[in-house]
Amino acid sequence: MNNENYKYDIKRQLIDELSDSVGLEDREILNVIDSKIENIEKTNSPLKLKEKILLKKSIYDSLKNYDILTELLEDKNINEIMINAYDEIFIDKNGRYVRWDKKFESKEQLENIIQQIVGKINRIVNVSNPIVDARLFDGSRVHIVLPPIAIKGATVTIRKFPERITMKKLIEYKSIDEDTANFLRKLVESGYNIFISGGTGSGKTTFLNALSEFIPKGDRIITIEDSAELNISHVDNLVSLETRDKNVEGEGEINMQMLIRAALRMNPDRIVVGEVRGKEALDMLQAMKIER
Secondary structure (H helix, E strand, C coil): HHHHHHHHHHHHHHHHHHHHCCCCCHHHHHHHHHHHHHHHHCCCCCCCHHHHHHHHHCCCCHHHCCCCHHHHHCCCCEEEEEECCCCEEEEEEEEEEEEEEEECCCHHHHHHHHHHHHCCCCCCCCCCEEEEEEEECCCEEEEECCCCCCCCCCEEEEEECCCCHHHHHHCCCCCCCCHHHHHHHHHHCCCCCCCCCCCCCCCCHHHHHHHHHHHCCCCCCCEECCCCCCCCCCCCCEEEEEEECCCCCCCEEEEEHHHHHHHCCCCCCCEEEECCCCCHHHHHHHCCCCCC
């Protein structure tokens, strides 16, 4: 029996077994996987130690993580993961687009992973709501489009959450000079309203995170985002707000406009809005007290 058949058989048995178990810890699941591998080896040729370790991790990732995506998410050289269909996956590795040599077992497997991703942050994606933005445990940004909008099948684009880029690093990379950085520091410390604009992938959020270093530690900050990406760690008095989609009944939506209005009632020293794309822009301008 080859490695894929081992994996399929063990996954099938585990799903049946775990369906009657609630709240199993990771250690218990790993023990069950070990037991299943040993039982299958009794009637098939034994696996080498390295093969067994890889198989164990693969099965665990299928059950508890993001299946084959786990390998890509753990690779720090990969910046973006582009799933065009269940059997067509591209990666952006070191600035080059490369087709990956692995794929999901089926459309259903990819769809299960999608529901797992959105379910963890209380988002909904289905035929009625086929486009959604989400995020992973590490903050990576996820954009999902389902059929029939996506003709070839469910499409997922994951922009991995990069290592935090500080203002010092931007200066080292020569993305900005020290004089400009010092000027921006004065603007932030003085409480000026600042807009950051740019195209997709141009580094808006990265630059905003770097600028946030200049916010005085004693300020009260309210952040508002579609999907939480800002990383403000030095401020203690911080409230992070995130939008919410409608539920299956079409109710319960919390949009950017509502959050901006709510933030004004929270006695903020500063409101940091991650992205403005719609009618919430007027509420933001009014909050800034800009005369038009």
